[in-house]
Ligand SMILES: C[C@@](CO)(OP(=O)(O)O)[C@H](O)COP(=O)(O)OP(=O)(O)OC[C@H]1O[C@@H](n2ccc(N)nc2=O)[C@H](O)[C@@H]1O
């Protein structure tokens with residue numbers, strides 16, 4: 246029998262870097278939420294004690310470099326489970342895009358194995374374990390809307406954003422998160438108003454939320470990849486209510502209250518970008534049940 250888990254992508258509504266830490270990570274503050282663009286993970290027990298990654302996507306490694314593999318290994322080692330597992334990954338989230346596809350796959354494996362092996366882990370326990378794999382995995386375990394602090398692993402849940410459309414455009418480049426953080430300089434950077442963004446969510450104020458989007462990593466990625474700036478400009482011209490790069494990029498998203506506006510933005514990107522999606526905001530706990 247195969248156990249299925251959804252692994253949705255995230256976007257960063259705001260992303261601030263506070264300072265570089267002695268461990269070379271950056272202390273950050275981000276407001277994150279999930280969107281209705283998801284990988285699908287299928288977990289099937291194997292008779293022999295091994296982990297198999299079963300994915301047809303050419304950009305996804307099928308060995309221990311895969312974050313889903315690492316999640317399964319960590320669960321097996323932590324709970325001393327001797328069973329093997331086949332992990333089927335239907336990849337719908339663009340890879341190395343700033344949408345946390347790999348982290349979300351890892352989080353889905355943790356949630357799925359917790360169910361399959363009846364381990365009784367709480368969401369907090371799963372998030373803490375996930376942090377050992379990557380900074381974004383804890384958030385992805387929650388699959389909700391949250392303020393993420395520390396290096397990204399300290400999660401405080403927030404109300405879901407007002408319902409709206411999200412148009413995503415990913416140029417045909419992959420961006421290394423590590424390179425973007427390494428090249429970040431705080432000098433002259435405009436910091437987003439994180440508390441203002443939180444208030445906008447608490448008051449369910451769509452316009453205020455749009456006014457508070459901001460991502461300091463744009464100061465690195467935009468000069469490095471001019472096509473990202475070009476997509477931003479195109480979305481703004483098409484009348485988006487808000488436009489921002491997600492994470493370290495290169496995906497750019499725009500928010501639109503009206504469906505017709507979302508499709509106007511989508512159509513305006515023809516010829517600019519091959520990978521464009523129109524999705525809904527999620528941001529609440531529907532995936533944990
Ligand atoms: C920028 C963000 C925003 O959500 O997402 P993506 O663009 O990757 O989706 C995250 O902070 C990415 O999280 P994640 O991709 O899990 O990062 P990790 O695997 O833990 O770290 C990758 C590398 O990024 C750098 N890094 C990461 C997180 C952090 N707070 N400070 C850092 O300096 C480190 O150089 C690290 O070696």
Ligand SMILES: Nc1ncnc2c1ncn2[C@@H]1O[C@H](COP(=O)(O)OP(=O)(O)O)[C@@H](O)[C@H]1O
Nearest residue numbers: 310311312340341342343344345346347348350
């Ligand atoms: N399950 C996975 N899905 C996608 N990428 C993965 C996965 N496991 C490992 N990776 C590797 O992680 C890197 C970052 O991928 P991803 O998580 O999609 O992007 P981002 O960190 O920008 O959100 C890629 O270079 C990819 O080779």
